[in-house]
Amino acid sequence: MFASLNADPLVMEHFPAVLGLEESDALADRIERHFDEYGFGLWAVEIPGVAPFAGFVGLSIPQFQAHFTPCVEIGWRLGAAHWGRGYATEGARAALAFGFDRLGLAEIVSFTVPQNQRSRRVMERIGMTHNQADDFDHPHAPESFKQHVLYRIARAERLS
Numbered sequence: 001m002f003a004s005l006n007a008d009p010l011v012m013e014h015f016p017a018v019l020g021l022e023e024s025d026a027l028a029d030r031i032e033r034h035f036d037e038y039g040f041g042l043w044a045v046e047i048p049g050v051a052p053f054a055g056f057v058g059l060s061i062p063q064f065q066a067h068f069t070p071c072v073e074i075g076w077r078l079g080a081a082h083w084g085r086g087y088a089t090e091g092a093r094a095a096l097a098f099g100f101d102r103l104g105l106a107e108i109v110s111f112t113v114p115q116n117q118r119s120r121r122v123m124e125r126i127g128m129t130h131n132q133a134d135d136f137d138h139p140h141a142p143e144s145f146k147q148h149v150l151y152r153i154a155r156a157e158r159l160s
């Protein structure tokens, strides 16, 4: 199920390429190692009565260097059949609560390519803000996917 999510061209439209089986398994291994190392990560999303596995939503620590790292990122990837129902926003709000209330983080960021409007709308719905001065080139992305927008939310903003 994880592999078919990562192999779907619609789901992966804003990434350089879909993932083959080996790449998808390697991503699953990285997600598990992240949980082992930090105690949090990209949680599997179950929609009770609808789908035992719809995708993932969660928190992770980016492994590249940029002007805003080290940081904790919030991210999401759902099967296209589950878009348009608010599941990503619901999961993201739970992940933010975990990051701020359980982990005591001061700030959580999120980033994507400028044209990923669906993802940007989730960022905006959960109260994140975008400052153009934060935009950056992703060091690991190929040329046509380099440009990224950065969104942030601070613990204090969420509490106010």
Ligand SMILES: CC(C)(COP(=O)(O)OP(=O)(O)OC[C@H]1O[C@@H](n2cnc3c(N)ncnc32)[C@H](O)[C@@H]1OP(=O)(O)O)[C@@H](O)C(=O)NCCC(=O)NCCS
Residues within 6 Å of the ligand: 010, 011, 012, 014, 075, 076, 077, 078, 079, 082, 083, 084, 085, 086, 087, 088, 089, 090, 111, 112, 113, 116, 118, 119, 121, 122
């Ligand atoms: C990014 C992604 C998770 C967003 O999914 P989504 O379904 O648009 O987001 P949500 O689950 O928050 O749903 C919000 C939509 O559902 C609608 N909705 C319906 N019922 C809702 C409810 N109860 N609560 C909130 N929104 C609801 C909203 O109106 C909104 O639609 P709109 O954006 O057209 O106005 C999804 O497009 C995806 O997995 N994309 C591929 C992977 C990807 O690009 N990930 C991000 C990489 S940075």
